Amino acid sequence: MLAAFLQYLFSGLTVGATYALAALGFSIIYNASGVINFAQGEFIMLGGMSAAVLVTAGIPLPFAILLAVGIAGLAGLLVEKLAIEPARNAEVVTLIIITIGASLFIRGLVQVFLGKDTHSLPPFGGETPIAFLGATLLPQSVWVLGITLVVVAVLGWFFGRTLLGKAMLATSHNKLAAQLVGINTRMILLLSFGLSGVLGAVGGIIVAPITYTSYDAGIMLGLKGFVAATLGGLGSGVGAIVGGLLLGIVEAMTAGYISSAYKDAMPFVLILLILFFLPRGLFGAKVTERV
Amino acid sequence: MKTLASRYYGLVALAVVMALLPLALPNAFYYDVAIRIAINAIVVIGLNLLIGYTGQISLGHAGFFGLGAYASAILATHFNWPAPVALAVGAVATGLLAFAVARPILKLKGHYVAMATLGLGIIISIVITNEAKYTGGPDGIAVPAFSLFGLDIAGEKMWYGVVAALLVLVTWFALNLIDAPAGRALQAIHGSEIAAKVVGVDTTRFKVRAFVLSAVLASIMGSLTAHYVGFVTPGLAGFFHSIELVTMVVIGGMASVFGSIIGAALLTMLPQVLSAFEGWETVIFGAILMLTMIFLPRGLVPTLRLRLGKERT
Numbered sequence: 191m192l193a194a195f196l197q198y199l200f201s202g203l204t205v206g207a208t209y210a211l212a213a214l215g216f217s218i219i220y221n222a223s224g225v226i227n228f229a230q231g232e233f234i235m236l237g238g239m240s241a242a243v244l245v246t247a248g249i250p251l252p253f254a255i256l257l258a259v260g261i262a263g264l265a266g267l268l269v270e271k272l273a274i275e276p277a278r279n280a281e282v283v284t285l286i287i288i289t290i291g292a293s294l295f296i297r298g299l300v301q302v303f304l305g306k307d308t309h310s311l312p313p314f315g316g317e318t319p320i321a322f323l324g325a326t327l328l329p330q331s332v333w334v335l336g337i338t339l340v341v342v343a344v345l346g347w348f349f350g351r352t353l354l355g356k357a358m359l360a361t362s363h364n365k366l367a368a369q370l371v372g373i374n375t376r377m378i379l380l381l382s383f384g385l386s387g388v389l390g391a392v393g394g395i396i397v398a399p400i401t402y403t404s405y406d407a408g409i410m411l412g413l414k415g416f417v418a419a420t421l422g423g424l425g426s427g428v429g430a431i432v433g434g435l436l437l438g439i440v441e442a443m444t445a446g447y448i449s450s451a452y453k454d455a456m457p458f459v460l461i462l463l464i465l466f467f468l469p470r471g472l473f474g475a476k477v478t479e480r481v
Numbered sequence: 482m483k484t485l486a487s488r489y490y491g492l493v494a495l496a497v498v499m500a501l502l503p504l505a506l507p508n509a510f511y512y513d514v515a516i517r518i519a520i521n522a523i524v525v526i527g528l529n530l531l532i533g534y535t536g537q538i539s540l541g542h543a544g545f546f547g548l549g550a551y552a553s554a555i556l557a558t559h560f561n562w563p564a565p566v567a568l569a570v571g572a573v574a575t576g577l578l579a580f581a582v583a584r585p586i587l588k589l590k591g592h593y594v595a596m597a598t599l600g601l602g603i604i605i606s607i608v609i610t611n612e613a614k615y616t617g618g619p620d621g622i623a624v625p626a627f628s629l630f631g632l633d634i635a636g637e638k639m640w641y642g643v644v645a646a647l648l649v650l651v652t653w654f655a656l657n658l659i660d661a662p663a664g665r666a667l668q669a670i671h672g673s674e675i676a677a678k679v680v681g682v683d684t685t686r687f688k689v690r691a692f693v694l695s696a697v698l699a700s701i702m703g704s705l706t707a708h709y710v711g712f713v714t715p716g717l718a719g720f721f722h723s724i725e726l727v728t729m730v731v732i733g734g735m736a737s738v739f740g741s742i743i744g745a746a747l748l749t750m751l752p753q754v755l756s757a758f759e760g761w762e763t764v765i766f767g768a769i770l771m772l773t774m775i776f777l778p779r780g781l782v783p784t785l786r787l788r789l790g791k792e793r794t
Contacts, residue, residue: 226592273771280778282591283538287731290724291770298763413599413720420596455607458600465597466585 193324198446199439204331204400206438207338208234211393212415213422213430214345215386221362221425222375222382225285229269229293230390231412232300237262237391238403239300242309251312259391265296266387270380278379293408301405311398334396341392342431349427358382362425390415410454417457421464423471432472491739492653499645503638512637514753516709519644520702522745523651525729526738527698530655531691532727533736534667536674537587538595541602542726545696547609547718548575549703554624554713555615564627568704572697579696583689599720606718621714624707640709647705648742651698655738667691671736699726732773734780743781 212230219227241258245251269292277288314333319326349355361368361378369375394403394411401407418437422429437457445453464471499519506512528542552571556562562570586597609616616622626633634643658664666687669677677684707713716722725748733744751769755762777784 220592226595273775277775277778280774283532283727283731283735284774284778286538286595287728288771288774290728291767291774294763294767294770296767298761298765298767301763302760409720413603416596417600420593424592451611452607455604458603458607462582462597462600462604465589465593469589469593471593 194446196323196325198442200325200327200331202439202442203435204328204334204438205397205441206418206435207334208393208397208411208434209414209418209437210338210431210434211341211389212411213418213434214342214427215389216415216419217422217425217427217430218358218382218389219386220419222358222379223274223285224282225274225289226416227269227383227386228286228289228412228416229296230386230415231408231410232293232296233262233266233387233390233408234394234411234415235403235405235408236265236296236300236387236394238311238394238398238407239304239309239405240391241395242311242398242403243304245311246309251314255395258395259388262391262394263384263388266383266385266390267380269296269387270383274379274383275376278376293412297405297408304405306405308402308404309398310402311395313399314396328400330396330399334400337392337396341389345427354381414457417461420461420471423473426471426473429471429473489656492649492656495652495739495742496649499649502645503641506641509637512641514750516637516640516644518746518749519641519648520706520709521726521729521749522648522742523644524699524702525726525733525741525745526651526655527695528726529730529733529735529738529741530658530667531688531695532730533734534659534664534671535587535688535691536671537688537692538727539598539692539695540595540720540723540727541598541600541605542695542699543720543722544602544605544718545575545579545699546703546706546722546726547605547715548578549700550707550713550717551609551616551703552700553704553707554622557625557708558622559615564625564704564708565629568701571704572700575700576693576697579693580689583692584685587685587688587692599723602718602723603720606715606720609718610715616713616715619715621712623712624710626711627705627708634708644705644709652738652742659738663687663690668736728770731780732770732777734782734784737780737782740780740782747781 212234215230215233216227219225219230237258240261241254244254244257249257269289273288273292274285277285313328313330316329319328320332349359357368357373358378358381360371361373361375365375368378414437415434418433419430420433421437422431422433437460440460441453441456444456502515506515524542524546528539532538549568549571552574553564553567556567556570557564582601586594586601589597610619626635628634634640659668666677666682666684669680669682670684670687674684703717706717729744729748730741731744732747733742734740751766752762755765758765779787
C-alpha cells in the first residue's frame, strides 16, 4: 500500500518538477508582457533534444547540457527579438498566434535537422535504484528534484536580491511606473524570453533520461506547463512551482490508481474544476479591470 | 448607416462566386479542396462571432467539431440511426454541453478562458481516443453516406452544392445577426464589457449565446465532414485542429464574416501548396503564421478595408 503510494509520489514529483519549471517560464513571460507563450513547450523539447544529439555526437554530458541550455536560451531571445518585438502593439490574441507560429517553426526545424526519432540522455549519475520504504527511487529522480530546488533557489535570489530581478518584478507589477523610474521594459521582455528558454531547457534536459524526448514532445509538456501555471495562478512564482508539482502528483496517482489511459486527461479535468470554483487559480492575485 | 443594398453586396458576391466556382474547378481534387474550405469557413464564421465579437478566445472548438463528427459516426454505424437524426442529436448534445460549461467558462477573464476551453477540447479528444469500443480509438471508424429521404449525398459535385448553399446561408445569417440587437450587444461587449454592462446589456447572456451557437455550428459541420470524408479519426477533435480554426479567424480578420471565409480558404489551401516543400511544411507554416501576424496584426480583410478606405478619403 504505502510502497505503491510512495512509488507514484516519486514519479509524480519527478515529472512535476518539469511542469513546475515550464510553469515558471510561462509566468515570467506572462508577467513581463501579458502573453501566454505557446512556444514554451518547444523550449523544453529543444533543450532535451539538443542535449541528446550533442551527447550522441560525442560531446561530454556536462558540456552538452550547458550548450543545450544555451541553445534554448538563444531560441527564447530570438523568438522575442524577431517575432514578438515587431508586433508588440498588437492585441494579445495576435501575440498568442505568433507564439504558436514560433512553436511550429522551432518544432519544424528540429524535425528537419534532428529527425523524427526518439532520443534519450544517459542518467546523470548511477543507475542503481535506491530502495526507500519498499518503493524504489531512480537516482535520476534525485537529480531532477535537486536541480529543480537549486534553480528555484537561484531564481528566488535573482528576483529578491538583484537589481535586474527587482526590475523584472517591478515591470510585472506596473509597466508604466517601471518605465518612469528608468527601467528598460523592452530589455526586460527580451530577458524574460531568454530566461524562459533556459528554464524550459533545464526542465527538458533533467527528465530526458527518464521520459525520453522527440521533436513532438514539447506539445503536451507545454500545455501541461500552461495548466500548472494556471493552476497556481498565472504570474505567481510560488503558484507555478506548487501547481507543477501538484499536477505531476495528480497525474501519477491517476495513472496508478484509476487509469493510465486517462492520465493525460487528468490535468485538464483538474484545471477545469479549479477554474470553475477558484476563477484565479490557487494563488492568483485579484485583479480589477480598469475602464 | 448601411443601406440594405450595401449590406448584401458581399453576400451576393459570395453567392455568385460559389455558383460560378464549379466552372473553374477542373477535377475532383479541386472540388475536394473547395468543399473543405466551405466546411472550415462555416465553423470559422461561428467561432469568429465568439472570438471577434465577444473577445473570448476558444482553444477547444475542435472538440465540438469532433463531438458532432463522432456522434454521427457512432450513431450511424453502431446503432443504424438515419444520418439527419444523428446529426441533430449530435448538435443538440453539443449545444447542451456548451451551454452547461458556458457560464463557468465565460465568467473567467482573459487567458483563463483560453485555458478552460483548451482543457475541454483536450478532454474530449482524449475520451475519443480512449473509448475505442465505440470510437475505434486512434485508428478511427468508417462512416456511411449521408442519405436524406432515401437520396444519398455522394460525390464531390453533390457535396459541393450542399456545403456551398450552407455557406451562403450561414453567411447571410451571421450578417443579419451582427446588425440585429443581439449583434450590437456583442459588438458592445467587444468594445468594453463594463461599458456594455453599464448601459444595460446582459453581457453574460450574449456571450453564452455566441458560445453555444459557435459550438453547435462546429458540431453540425463535424457531422457533415464525417459523412463527406466517410471516416473519422481523433485528430478532428485535436488541439492542432482547434489552433487551425483560431488561426483562420485571426488571419482572415477578427469580427469580419468575410474575413472568416478568406482565412478559412487560405489556411485550407496552404498545406496543399506546402506539400511541395517536402519536410519543411511545419517550418514554413510557422513562418507564414508569424509574418502574417506581424505585418497584418488585424487580419487580412480589416487591414485591406482600412487601406482601401484611406485611399478613398
